[in-house]
Amino acid sequence: xxxxxxxxxxxxxxxxxALKGVSLKVEAGTIVTLIGANGAGKSTTLRALSGLLPLSxxxxxxxxxxxxxxxxxxxxxxxxxxxxxxxxxxxxxxxxANLELxxxxxxxxxxxxxxxxxxxxxxxxxxxxxSQAAGTLSGGEQQMLAIGRSLMGRPRLLMLDEPxxxxxxxxxxxxxxxxxxxxxxxxxxxxxxxxxxxxxxKIADHGYVLExxxxxxxxxxxxxxxxxxxxxxxxxx
Amino acid sequence: MSExxxxxxxxxxxxxxxxxxxxxxxxVYGIIQLINFAHGEFMMMGAFVGxxxxxxxxxxxxxxxxxxxxLAAGLxxxxxxxxxxxxxxxxxxxxxxTAAIAVSVLLQNxxxxxxxxxxxxxxxxxxxxxxxxxxxxxxxxxxxxFVLGLSLVLMAALWLIxxxxxxxxxxxxxxxDIDAARLMGINTNLVISFTFFIGASLAGAVGVFYxxxxxxxxxxxxxxxxxxxxAAVLGGIGSLPGAMIGGLLIGIIENLVAGYLSSTYQGAITxxxxxxxxxxxxxxLLGRMAPxxx
Numbered sequence: 316x317x318x319x320x321x322x323x324x325x326x327x328x329x330x331x332x333a334l335k336g337v338s339l340k341v342e343a344g345t346i347v348t349l350i351g352a353n354g355a356g357k358s359t360t361l362r363a364l365s366g367l368l369p370l371s372x373x374x375x376x377x378x379x380x381x382x383x384x385x386x387x388x389x390x391x392x393x394x395x396x397x398x399x400x401x402x403x404x405x406x407x408x409x410x411x412a413n414l415e416l417x418x419x420x421x422x423x424x425x426x427x428x429x430x431x432x433x434x435x436x437x438x439x440x441x442x443x444x445x446s447q448a449a450g451t452l453s454g455g456e457q458q459m460l461a462i463g464r465s466l467m468g469r470p471r472l473l474m475l476d477e478p479x480x481x482x483x484x485x486x487x488x489x490x491x492x493x494x495x496x497x498x499x500x501x502x503x504x505x506x507x508x509x510x511x512x513x514x515x516x517k518i519a520d521h522g523y524v525l526e527x528x529x530x531x532x533x534x535x536x537x538x539x540x541x542x543x544x545x546x547x548x549x550x551x552x
Numbered sequence: 553m554s555e556x557x558x559x560x561x562x563x564x565x566x567x568x569x570x571x572x573x574x575x576x577x578x579x580v581y582g583i584i585q586l587i588n589f590a591h592g593e594f595m596m597m598g599a600f601v602g603x604x605x606x607x608x609x610x611x612x613x614x615x616x617x618x619x620x621x622x623l624a625a626g627l628x629x630x631x632x633x634x635x636x637x638x639x640x641x642x643x644x645x646x647x648x649x650t651a652a653i654a655v656s657v658l659l660q661n662x663x664x665x666x667x668x669x670x671x672x673x674x675x676x677x678x679x680x681x682x683x684x685x686x687x688x689x690x691x692x693x694x695x696x697x698f699v700l701g702l703s704l705v706l707m708a709a710l711w712l713i714x715x716x717x718x719x720x721x722x723x724x725x726x727x728x729d730i731d732a733a734r735l736m737g738i739n740t741n742l743v744i745s746f747t748f749f750i751g752a753s754l755a756g757a758v759g760v761f762y763x764x765x766x767x768x769x770x771x772x773x774x775x776x777x778x779x780x781x782x783a784a785v786l787g788g789i790g791s792l793p794g795a796m797i798g799g800l801l802i803g804i805i806e807n808l809v810a811g812y813l814s815s816t817y818q819g820a821i822t823x824x825x826x827x828x829x830x831x832x833x834x835x836x837l838l839g840r841m842a843p844x845x846x
Binding site: 396 | 721722724729731733734736737738739740
């Protein structure tokens with residue numbers, strides 16, 4: 316089943332034409348990655364999908380419903396969750412309060428409680444820091460919190476924006492392993508934006524390569540990883 | 553000593569009113585980084601609605617009039633935000649700040665047209681009088697006791713809303729990172745409206761408190777509005793406990809200056825304090841060193 320179907324979306328920042336017709340599909344249960352250089356439009360794509368940026372033209376279908384132009388808070392309720400670039404945890408709130416805000420749209424108290432336990436299992440470091448202000452966590456821990464917070468909303472599709480950005484290499488490994496685990500164990504569909512193409516293609520099923528606001532290449536992640544053009548441009552071979 | 557205590561009590565009574573107004577300034581600033589210069593006018597509107605309810609609908613209990621005033625001031629603020637501030641939200645901050653000054657002048661003159669420019673009084677609500685604490689040699693007026701007590705109740709209620717309810721959690725999230733809050737599924741427009749409503753309803757309550765002690769006129773919101781603004785800055789703009797402490801301090805300092813120096817300097821001291829705070833510790837007593845957001 317196609318969960319997310321993005322058709323030829325254009326986005327402008329004032330006079331800058333940031334997205335020049337991006338189309339992509341995300342099948343249920345898969346990890347799809349969007350790779351590309353800085354400024355290629357990866358984050359812009361996610362911000363447009365979650366409604367933070369208005370579309371100039373184009374269409375977005377999510378689980379058979381058109382969500383282009385819907386307000387952000389309604390798109391979240393539709394089940395499309397965006398874990399933003401730079402983590403964006405609430406710095407003065409505790410780790411626990413951050414996680415609870417992730418479940419803001421839910422009302423099933425017992426479900427929220429059991430999901431909290433699940434997050435603690437996924438990220439044991441968070442459990443040790445529950446009553447600490449989120450701003451005092453390390454970058455890697457904040458990233459774990461941001462992912463955990465997103466999961467608390469029980470999304471149908473999780474969009475992760477640069478989870479490896481500014482994080483110690485050892486933690487990057489751990490975070491990517493966890494992303495794969497969330498996909499495998501919870502059957503979570505994931506759209507992953509990454510500059511670290513090597514890591515992203517390793518865990519993804521499918522990939523899209525973005526250059527200056529356009530998709531220039533797409534295919535199975537393993538094929539992309541083997542593609543000499545990708546190797547030269549993004550994998551540093 | 554008893555003189556000092558008396559000034560302190562008078563200061564606390566006025567200061568608790570400044571604190572309630574300052575809370576509205578600081579809440580709105582915390583959430584959209586706007587100094588809402590029309591905030592004092594919400595207090596004036598609350599006072600007039602209170603005067604109208606008590607004078608025209610005789611027999612209305614004070615508690616009912618207080619609630620009506622709070623609702624009226626709150627709804628007016630929601631309307632002001634919707635009509636004058638929201639359309640400017642994506643513009644540079646100076647636009648909406650200018651709009652706030654315009655709304656302030658507009659409401660003052662609207663008050664003059666609707667209620668007339670002459671002062672109005674509340675009907676006597678309390679048995680006039682005071683409680684004497686003989687051993688200390690100080691007097692507490694009934695109205696002061698009432699204002700102090702209710703102010704504490706309102707501040708406690710606000711604390712409960714902000715820290716123990718879902719909308720309160722949404723307010724705190726929105727004030728720290730509005731985009732992240734939207735990504736949690738929070739309707740931040742609603743949260744902003746709610747913040748204006750709560751802040752202005754506190755100012756509306758102060759309007760009634762003022763009306764009980766002084767007379768009511770269209771420009772009455774200016775002085776307490778400015779004093780409360782300074783209180784919010786002194787406490788650290790964006791900080792709720794800061795607004796409370798700042799309000800009480802300004803009230804006390806004003807009364808000490810009026811008592812020991814001269815009441816001529818009562819208004820001036822507020823602004824001397826503002827200049828001192830801004831030059832020595834711009835983040836205020838409890839403000840954080842956050843360059844953009846609080």
